[in-house]
Amino acid sequence: MEKIKSLADLKKKREDLQSGIKLREQGDNIEEMIQVKVAMATCGIASGAKQVMDILINELNKRNIPAVVTQTGCMGYCYAEPTVEVKKPGQEPIVFGYVTPEKAEELVTKYIINNEILEGVIPVNYESIEDK
Amino acid sequence: MATYKYHVLICGGTGCRASQSNKIIDNFKRLLKENGLEKEVQVVETGCFGFCEKGPIVKILPDNTFYIEVKPEDVEEIINEHVIKGRKVQRLLYVDPKTSEHKADSKHMGFYKKQLRIALRNAGFINPENIDEYIARDGYKALATVLEQNDPQATIDIIKKSGLRGRGGGGFPTGLKWEIASKNAADQKYMICNADEGDPGAFMDRSILEGDPHSVIEAMAIGGFCIGATKGLIYIRAEYPLAIERLKVAIGQAREYGLLGKNIFESGFDFDIDIRYGAGAFVCGEETALIHSMEGFRGEPTFKPPFPAQEGYLKKPSNVNNVETFANIPVIINKGWEWFSSIGTEKSKGTKVFALAGQINNVGLIEVPMGITLREVIYEIGGGIKNGKKFKAVQTGGPSGGCLTEKFLDTPIDYDNLLAAGSMMGSGGMIIMDETSCMVSVAKFYLEFTVEESCGKCTPCRIGNKRLYETLEKITNGNGTLEDLDLLRNLSTVIKDTALCGLGQTSPNPVLSTIDNFYDEYLAHVVDKKCPAGQCKALKRYVIDPDNCIGCTACARACPVGAIKGEKKLPHEITQSLCIKCGTCYEKCKFNAIKIQ
Numbered sequence: 001m002e003k004i005k006s007l008a009d010l011k012k013k014r015e016d017l018q019s020g021i022k023l024r025e026q027g028d029n030i031e032e033m034i035q036v037k038v039a040m041a042t043c044g045i046a047s048g049a050k051q052v053m054d055i056l057i058n059e060l061n062k063r064n065i066p067a068v069v070t071q072t073g074c075m076g077y078c079y080a081e082p083t084v085e086v087k088k089p090g091q092e093p094i095v096f097g098y099v100t101p102e103k104a105e106e107l108v109t110k111y112i113i114n115n116e117i118l119e120g121v122i123p124v125n126y127e128s129i130e131d132k
Numbered sequence: 133m134a135t136y137k138y139h140v141l142i143c144g145g146t147g148c149r150a151s152q153s154n155k156i157i158d159n160f161k162r163l164l165k166e167n168g169l170e171k172e173v174q175v176v177e178t179g180c181f182g183f184c185e186k187g188p189i190v191k192i193l194p195d196n197t198f199y200i201e202v203k204p205e206d207v208e209e210i211i212n213e214h215v216i217k218g219r220k221v222q223r224l225l226y227v228d229p230k231t232s233e234h235k236a237d238s239k240h241m242g243f244y245k246k247q248l249r250i251a252l253r254n255a256g257f258i259n260p261e262n263i264d265e266y267i268a269r270d271g272y273k274a275l276a277t278v279l280e281q282n283d284p285q286a287t288i289d290i291i292k293k294s295g296l297r298g299r300g301g302g303g304f305p306t307g308l309k310w311e312i313a314s315k316n317a318a319d320q321k322y323m324i325c326n327a328d329e330g331d332p333g334a335f336m337d338r339s340i341l342e343g344d345p346h347s348v349i350e351a352m353a354i355g356g357f358c359i360g361a362t363k364g365l366i367y368i369r370a371e372y373p374l375a376i377e378r379l380k381v382a383i384g385q386a387r388e389y390g391l392l393g394k395n396i397f398e399s400g401f402d403f404d405i406d407i408r409y410g411a412g413a414f415v416c417g418e419e420t421a422l423i424h425s426m427e428g429f430r431g432e433p434t435f436k437p438p439f440p441a442q443e444g445y446l447k448k449p450s451n452v453n454n455v456e457t458f459a460n461i462p463v464i465i466n467k468g469w470e471w472f473s474s475i476g477t478e479k480s481k482g483t484k485v486f487a488l489a490g491q492i493n494n495v496g497l498i499e500v501p502m503g504i505t506l507r508e509v510i511y512e513i514g515g516g517i518k519n520g521k522k523f524k525a526v527q528t529g530g531p532s533g534g535c536l537t538e539k540f541l542d543t544p545i546d547y548d549n550l551l552a553a554g555s556m557m558g559s560g561g562m563i564i565m566d567e568t569s570c571m572v573s574v575a576k577f578y579l580e581f582t583v584e585e586s587c588g589k590c591t592p593c594r595i596g597n598k599r600l601y602e603t604l605e606k607i608t609n610g611n612g613t614l615e616d617l618d619l620l621r622n623l624s625t626v627i628k629d630t631a632l633c634g635l636g637q638t639s640p641n642p643v644l645s646t647i648d649n650f651y652d653e654y655l656a657h658v659v660d661k662k663c664p665a666g667q668c669k670a671l672k673r674y675v676i677d678p679d680n681c682i683g684c685t686a687c688a689r690a691c692p693v694g695a696i697k698g699e700k701k702l703p704h705e706i707t708q709s710l711c712i713k714c715g716t717c718y719e720k721c722k723f724n725a726i727k728i729q
Binding site for chain 2: 001002003004005006007010011013014017018019020021023024026027028030033037040041053057058061068069070071072073
């Protein structure tokens with residue numbers, strides 16, 4: 001193993017390693033994070049949700065946006081898969097439908113960064129027990 | 133590099149391992165592989181989360197879900213429901229006992245709300261056997277900074293100004309200790325870590341070493357640089373196999389990265405660490421006894437001065453600090469002494485780790501800012517007394533400490549307040565007792581421990597404590613007299629004044645503090661020959677209430693010594709001279725006819 005020879009060496013190493021535990025540090029402050037949930041049921045996966053999730057993770061990481069991406073079960077909008085729910089801190093969650101791999105990047109650049117609403121918003125018509 | 137979508141943190145501390153957390157880890161690894169998810173989910177074995185009462189703990193990130201009391205067979209459901217479908221497994225979540233609500237996130241649990249984790253910052257967060265995770269959490273940055281500045285006195289000043297005091301019990305200012313050791317010139321000095329945690333019920337040092345060994349290694353190197361020592365020694369009891377194993381792994385990894393060894397960070401500073409094993413003798417936590425034990429002699433204390441800083445290991449200047457003290461050092465250097473000294477009370481800065489034990493709902497390991505009250509610790513973090521019983525006392529400081537009663541519940545916890553209240557901080561054991569605890573028996577328990585652990589070198593400790601124990605035994609057997617109470621007090625004072633080391637000087641504390649706070653209970657034992665808590669067997673008398681007894685003979689058949697006589701369907705009677713007070717009849721009686729007097 002290569003030796004660490006200076007503070008600068010150590011800092012560089014730390015930067016390389018930080019991504020390994022970033023997810024854990026973010027999870028500790030989940031309320032201050034943008035929470036992105038990808039519906040990952042059979043219908044979602046068939047429409048490419050796995051790929052969408054990878055794109056979202058990469059795009060968010062690349063831009064250093066404080067967000068956590070998790071997967072969730074079927075939200076019930078099977079006609080509009082892949083569906084992605086985005087909850088910004090202190091705001092109501094918004095569910096986007098038809099988030100194809102091509103649109104995933106747009107979701108990041110437009111809504112998550114600039115707050116521009118994209119097409120395909122699904123009006124929320126349910127309450128989750130966690131909201132209560 | 134593959135990015136994991138989920139991290140599964142599983143507690144690998146001694147407590148959770150005893151409840152099969154190893155098997156949980158194996159199951160996670162196996163089932164994730166079967167589902168083709170091993171590249172998406174990272175399984176991490178961490179140190180102690182502290183919530184040992186509800187172990188084994190499994191934490192899933194990034195959604196920060198905290199599962200409790202997980203069994204190996206639950207793993208399949210967690211993977212199917214949580215990891216694959218994104219649904220939390222409700223039945224494994226913590227339920228708030230007051231509101232009956234499920235709490236998915238540890239932050240919202242009463243147990244964690246008031247905690248501030250500095251010494252335990254990485255326990256339950258990183259894999260202790262992976263130095264990279266420690267480095268990612270600013271590990272070894274403090275050492276690098278200190279070596280780059282190359283000014284030992286400046287670093288000592290930072291520690292002095294931070295107000296950090298020894299966490300092993302005495303509370304001596306750490307910076308000052310380092311300064312004294314640094315000023316004694318010698319060809320070789322030693323930086324020693326005292327990991328001989330001996331208080332009954334205390335396990336904070338073990339958990340730090342198991343959960344974050346690098347924080348101690350890094351701090352020892354910093355301390356070594358400050359006092360001019362190139363050798364570090366960790367004195368740890370052989371009863372801590374997991375902590376030893378993880379320390380060895382950590383030392384090995386630090387050497388590979390060049391963070392221990394010759395010319396660390398190319399600064400010209402050499403430092404390396406060896407482990408020395410203790411046999412688990414309480415007295416070896418005393419620094420002179422510890423040093424003698426490491427030298428291969430009997431673990432007996434010697435008179436101070438000379439202090440270890442003048443003449444320590446192999447007669448060279450040595451500095452001994454406790455594990456928890458060390459664990460605070462890197463953070464103080466990284467975040468600054470101003471930050472550290474802003475936490476806590478006027479004379480006690482920072483946080484303290486306590487091991488909560490006894491009749492309390494949430495048994496476990498907690499770290500709280502100094503100045504928090506006992507009430508907050510017991511009722512908010514600890515979740516109150518078990519089975520809705522009434523609080524009676526809390527014992528702090530182990531065999532050297534004392535009992536605090538209800539009137540101290542709102543006293544801010546720090547070194548000086550606890551001393552003023554007749555107890556002490558000690559290493560952080562906190563045993564909570566409810567109304568069914570007999571305080572004379574509690575004092576007797578601690579004296580029994582001290583008698584067992586006394587090294588026997590000085591007379592006050594060897595013989596005095598034995599006499600204290602015998603007198604307490606006499607009282608709990610119902611043979612005590614009022615003179616015995618005076619004897620206890622006088623003898624205790626003599627032992628305190630004349631014993632050689634800290635062990636003897638503090639060993640009568642449990643007696644004195646229980647006499648002071650629970651004199652009525654002693655009187656009840658001595659004068660009325662009764663134990664109000666109903667704990668002292670010899671003072672118990674089982675009798676049958678003839679009004680309630682229907683003569684079912686259940687008790688007579690269960691009595692192992694045939695002490696119960698009586699005709700069928702007529703009230704029975706207990707022959708007191710035969711009764712061994714085992715309580716079997718009390719348990720068997722369905723008619724509430726057996727009474728304890």
